Amino acid sequence: MARTTGSDGARTEEAIRSAAIELIAARGFEATTLREIAEKVGVQPGTIYRYFPSKAQLLVELLVEHLEFLLEQWALQRPATDDPVEALRAFVDFHVRSHTLRRREVFVANMELRSLAPADRRRVVSLRRRYEDLLTGILRDGVERGAFQLPDARIATFAILAMLTGVGAWYREGGRLGKRDLIDMYTRMVMQCAGAATVPA
Amino acid sequence: MARTTGSDGARTEEAIRSAAIELIAARGFEATTLREIAEKVGVQPGTIYRYFPSKAQLLVELLVEHLEFLLEQWALQRPATDDPVEALRAFVDFHVRSHTLRRREVFVANMELRSLAPADRRRVVSLRRRYEDLLTGILRDGVERGAFQLPDARIATFAILAMLTGVGAWYREGGRLGKRDLIDMYTRMVMQCAGAATVPA
């Protein structure tokens, strides 16, 4: 009936985010109720409104945070090289890693764009666009330097991202395939797809 | 105050299917209401129940019909050749064509699996599996005959299908790219990805 002993705003907010991602990834945004999220967190539904002004805004914040995290991480981790093949290899590695690690966030970001109000969608799409542009840049660069053989860098971007992102749909950590093997396989397929001169065995 | 003059069951049922696919593709299954579907068709919500026993079953029928249609069409259209490269080329052509033609059905089939009850999901997944197996078969055959260079035929299936199906997410008929060009580009990328010996220019 009031503040519970030991309660803490920051912790509660994080718990809500995490419960929300998990449930929305599993059931979809529309099919997920605030009641379920609250129950998972162990609070009353009304409590969620101390942290997020509406269910819709909760989704927006989840997506924006995820995409900003992705862009930030790539900025930190991308290699210094200007060799397009090396850059592509690093991108595939980064993408597969982050998309298996944060599988649920990725899945939600791909599935729930249509659950956003137009203004929010524009915001999220523009962040996603910046991420796509990273790959397009690498591919274009490679084509110019003769490292890749591609019909169209933009379309290849869509194709490769679809391929890579699809990993999340079936890959499970701890299955028959180690993450190293997974990355190697996808790296090889992407390289072949891009028509890279030097394809690793 | 009953049957509209000249109304016709078969026509109504088809109108419901079509309205449902369109709305579900746009908003998602959970976000689509029977009222909206009924309104689009021009009937009262209750009328839908004369054709489908429930909203859930309506979705199942939509998905099953779509997948069976795909399998049937492939059976009719697949080439007689036993050359894996030719077979793969034909499959890409078929897939891209049918996935741009019936864009909405495909989209719904990919997005709404999780909206199905377990038993229904199993049924739909098994149909989809049969479709995937078509591609896996072609790839395996090609690997055995030395036509393709692939790390793993099953994973390549996922990768290629993800890539191809992704087309529906951005391709719009009447845009800058003709369908012939589109198919050519994807064929080339798929061939490269599969490590086909002979890659078309």
Add this chain to the structure above:
Amino acid sequence: MARTTGSDGARTEEAIRSAAIELIAARGFEATTLREIAEKVGVQPGTIYRYFPSKAQLLVELLVEHLEFLLEQWALQRPATDDPVEALRAFVDFHVRSHTLRRREVFVANMELRSLAPADRRRVVSLRRRYEDLLTGILRDGVERGAFQLPDARIATFAILAMLTGVGAWYREGGRLGKRDLIDMYTRMVMQCAGAATVPA
């Protein structure tokens, strides 16, 4: 769980209007819940939405209907005379009668303007304004012809309407005072207040 035997839309709508007026008059709009209205009608709360798109719109329709009814009735009942004293007498009679007969509607119309959204308020206020103008017209006319002695016809309108409308706050049918006596008393007070030359005993 469906249509109840013998149910009828027109009857249900009227029952909702009537229950709503009664409850809103007693408790106020904000304090009245749709649950209570529904319970009084004997339906589920959701049923109200077949007839009114929202609680707010229900209030608007109630008020607009009431004011339009008042204006219509006066148009039918007003006397043909052009004698201001006769006209004022008739107006008092009409107002007191209709305001004791439809006590609850009047009360709600006076109390709940602030519960309306701005656009709805403007609509209702403009109807009320037309009603006020009827009295202002009579008073102005009387002043011009020397029948009334008034400082300001508009302010006198407010004063007289406040006085008359106040009747609804305390008068109860069947109490010690008959309606005829009531009207006579108010007629006399209004005439005196208007400074009518001839004041009835």
Add this chain to the structure above:
Amino acid sequence: MARTTGSDGARTEEAIRSAAIELIAARGFEATTLREIAEKVGVQPGTIYRYFPSKAQLLVELLVEHLEFLLEQWALQRPATDDPVEALRAFVDFHVRSHTLRRREVFVANMELRSLAPADRRRVVSLRRRYEDLLTGILRDGVERGAFQLPDARIATFAILAMLTGVGAWYREGGRLGKRDLIDMYTRMVMQCAGAATVPA
């Protein structure tokens, strides 16, 4: 993270009263939330409970304070005269003045009686009754001495108070009408209404 430096209980309580009156007058009691009041004051909602045990009690205190203030002020300001006309003139002056000065308090006191619990309502109504009795006394006295011509002193009380109180609904300080003019007009109308022998020009 506690007491704001320099904060002061008495000042906070007064700020709550004042914010409450303003908001309740504008929106109505039921439509006003403690959060809004708290926000206007610049404190957290919980803080209000250090000064008032509940939202309901806050309203009661507001109304009682207002009515007691009114009675007290009249006791201080009423003229020593026993001339009924003079007394009535003074009452009108007092009423109009206090009702334009404390417009919001008056409005709330008139509108929100129904928001009170029965026991609280009785308490407030009995205070209001004492105020009404002041006017009834003046009118009765005047009728007995032949200064007023009235059908019924009690009903005239209702009529005159309704008329006078109605001022608050439209009068705005700083408008085209000065307060002196306003009081003169209403004095004249009330005098005429009461059938006073001597009516001021």
Add this chain to the structure above:
DNA sequence: TATGAATGAGAATTCATTCAT
């Protein structure tokens, strides 16, 4: 074959209130 009326369960959201800090 279809409508029109209604249900009942559950959704998001709000809010007075409580209480550890």
Add this chain to the structure above:
DNA sequence: CATGAATGAATTCTCATTCAT
């Protein structure tokens, strides 16, 4: 004296579904 966190009950509203007509 005041905050910040949370409760729990209630509110408006939606929607799949049912069924008399």
